[in-house]
Amino acid sequence: MRNWIKSFGIMLILITFVAGCSSYSTSQGSGQTNSEGYEEATIRLAYNLPQDHHVAKGVEQFAKDVTEKSGGAINVQVYPAGQLLSDKDMNQSILTGGVEMGVNSSTLWASTVPVMGIFDVPYVFNTYEEAGDALNGEFGDKLKASMEEKGAKVLMFADYGFAQFANNKRPLESPADFEGLKIRSIGDIPSEMIKAYGASPVFMGGGEVYMALQRSTVDGATSGTTAMVQRKYDEVTKYLTINNYAYLEFILAVNKDFWNKLPEKSQLLLSETATEAEAWIRTQAEIEDEKTAKQLEEKGMEVYVVPEEDIPMWKEAAKPAWDAFSNNAGNIGKELLKMVD
Template sequence: MKTLFRLSFLLLMAGVLLAACSNNDQKPKETEASGAEYEPATIRIAYNLPAGHHISEGVEEFVKKIEEKSDGQIDMQVFANGQLLTDKDMNQSLLTGGVEMGMNSSTIWASTVPAMGIFDVPYAFETYEEVGDAINGELGGILRSEMEDVGVKVLMFADYGFGQFANNKRPLESPEDFKGLKIRSVGALPSEFIQAYGASPVFMGGGEVYMGLQRKTVDGATSGTTAMVQRNYDEVTDYLTVNNYVYFEFILGVNKDFWDGLPEKTQKLIEDTASETEEWIRHQTKLEDERTLQELKDRGMEVYEVPEEDIPFWKEASMPVWESFRNEAGAVGEELLDMVDDK
């Protein structure tokens, strides 16, 4: 009986030791899981595009994924549709750390980083695929480097779409048809382009365009068809010219000093999510350009689509703008122009 008791006791102790060993084996995994948690961080992100725009939808999904994947440890505080900063104030705030992340147009960035004006060079890009290849290649690398030199890391190039012209005077079927018109512009190079065609550029905020057209302060405006639909250009203009003269690009940037202070794991999460979002936005851009062009036709606008064989003529008339960009952006600008002209 004693022998049986002793044997039972030994078996019990063996089970206890095995269980202890098993628990010890699991401890490194638990420690590893604990160490994988994201450090708490608060990131303010500001942008000015309206809700419902495909870029806005992309940004909101970007924010949602980061918070979900970090299990809420990274708190993304979103200030959309100009709630915190205007387009004019955005860049300075981002450069000084007034806000950690911000999205603004490449046109506005070009006043600080001249190389960003490449997207405003007329007819530099012909297709959505060309833009994607350029941004993912050497051209994108140069632009990212130029931005970092002033203190901003580029997280995402967000495609807005091709630029077109709407006006309430007459069909614009050649560069000569622009002569004498007052056209709302959005930046330095777009203004030079308008002047190259014989029209007068008028600087005006996006929210002022409808009233400006209605009151005939301007005769027309340049924008993407997505904005034209959202802002009901069809109510105050009759004619739309589709010449894909420029590719509007938005930049999601983060203050470089703030970025350098984030843990590597957090940086990787943000970069990976930004890359996924950038691809989604580019895909949506083409779909949205096609959808909104058709909607403007359905709403009754008279649309003239410049034939592909006529584009070289339109491009030739815009060459003074190429020269202006070359002078403004220097050696870097020359390099970028060679890239887009040799494609």
Template sequence: MKKKWVSVLATVGLMGSLLAGCGGAPAAQNGTAPQSNTNNEGGATTAAADEYEKATIRLAYNLPQDHHISKGIEEFAKKVTERSGGNVKVQVYPAGQLLSDKEMNQAILTGGVEMGVNSSTLWASVVPAMGIFDVPYAIPTSYELAGKALNGPVGDKLKAEMEAKGAKVLLFADYGYAQFANSARQLTKPEDFQGLKIRSIGHIPSAMIQAYGAAPVFMGAGEVYMALQRKTIDGATSGTTAMVQRKYDEVSKYLTICNYAYLEFVLAVNKKYWDGLPPKTQELVAAAAKETEDWIRTQAEQEDKATAEQLKQKGMDVYIVPDSDLPAWKEAAKPAWEEYVKTAGDLGKELLEDMQNIK
């Protein structure tokens, strides 16, 4: 039975001030989220607070609160609230308190919630072109070049497609690169996947897993640990940040660093709501979002490196695929590229070409 989240939102609205009071961002593992400063660029002094019309913006996300994206989003909310002198209040509902990831997109598009953070993989069901982040080796295996792509034509085209559907992208939140963990054997080449059962994170990655000779298995992130422990699956794909948080090292021996996809989350706002905000408020929110996007991108690189090392220290056998071998991994994954073009059409082809031209 479909959840009546619309009525839930009305009820939860009464709890907003209490939840917002719990929304401060804790210190990051390898750095601290950029601190609010009511006098810096894009901000406002408390004395100028009356220049902002009063507004309450609800922002929901599903990631754990200690994830680097969550820390950045919490600080974003704090900046907007403080820089407006409290007139523009961003109430944060973390860790799935308000909406599940499956409910999030519809809630944003219909205005059931003003803002929300969700994965590009889930947005791909609304905007097929968003699946570009899941296409194996389409994104440069460089954090700098990935950022360049998102700050250039690729990002602009994806934002335009999202707006056409009714959601404005405020920032791309970099989760980090996707890897493989498994308990059967070390994966040093695509052929090593033959016969394995691998938990997938989406339609496009599943096409790659099948092309490598393995069977993709769909399940929620919270089910993976038990499935690995019980041997109902042999392995899973995810970022190393999630592997550490979900203790993959306890139930899988091998980690393969291949950077096949650049996992992305999106902070989006209902387009109609955004268009109704005063220009000054839009400027404030956009400036805070840009600062947050830059911080999250830097933190993603640090977190990827730190968590891969943690998994190694915890006993996982780590294999880093040499750059010279990556063309073979990419070529074997071509069926996934074809699957993406099939769903994303001409724009998908265009985006793939754009990505290959990023230098």
């Protein structure tokens, strides 16, 4: 009887051990493929933009298409609007594998990969077409390589659109008109430009800007017109200056180690689908910029569009921002500037 109990106990331990191993194996990926030949994988994708933003819509469609094209084998689980990670925590989580994929601004990536600050350098790109051609060529390849050196693979450059200025004091028709103003900035490089124009840059989160403008904590702010509409700038500012000084980018990046472990067939699907979404987002960026600028004017803002012939004056006055980027991004930063100047 004792021998039987002892044998039963040993058998129970073995069963528990095997079950535990089986559970662990399943959680790491079964390695099984479906009828379309795709290996099963779960990918968590996080972003912080509002779900109705054109970048968010493009990213959501990317996730949906990957899941559908793979016959459900590659399950892209999307966590929108900061549900999983804040924008400040996003990059580190991608680099450490805390999340497989994430979307974040190039401005925030610049603190880890300095050359990503190129998008904040004033007047690097004049048109949407120029930006697209550069990102699809050697310029984009150099940026991708710099990201991979840090441990993140770029799947998509998601065009947010051009950055503008809104303020309460006066029309900003030349750099001299910035003198003495307090302007909410979106990064280190734009801050150098704001200072060069004679104003004082103020850092704060996007969600704080409305109240800061309402209480005159700042006199103005820089952002894309899509964000200005969403955050109701028209209620707390009077003047809008369209000078297209920076072409804002968001990056869909994937943890490099995770990427390298994916089968080639899965990598190809993700890359091709990201390229499709990238093209749609780039087209939408121009449409949304034009639409939201018009909406702000219809809501009562006084809009000044800087004439094309005046842009060289604005660019020359912003030279300290170019110098700051060059000093921070080193030789590769200088190479990138030469490619687009």
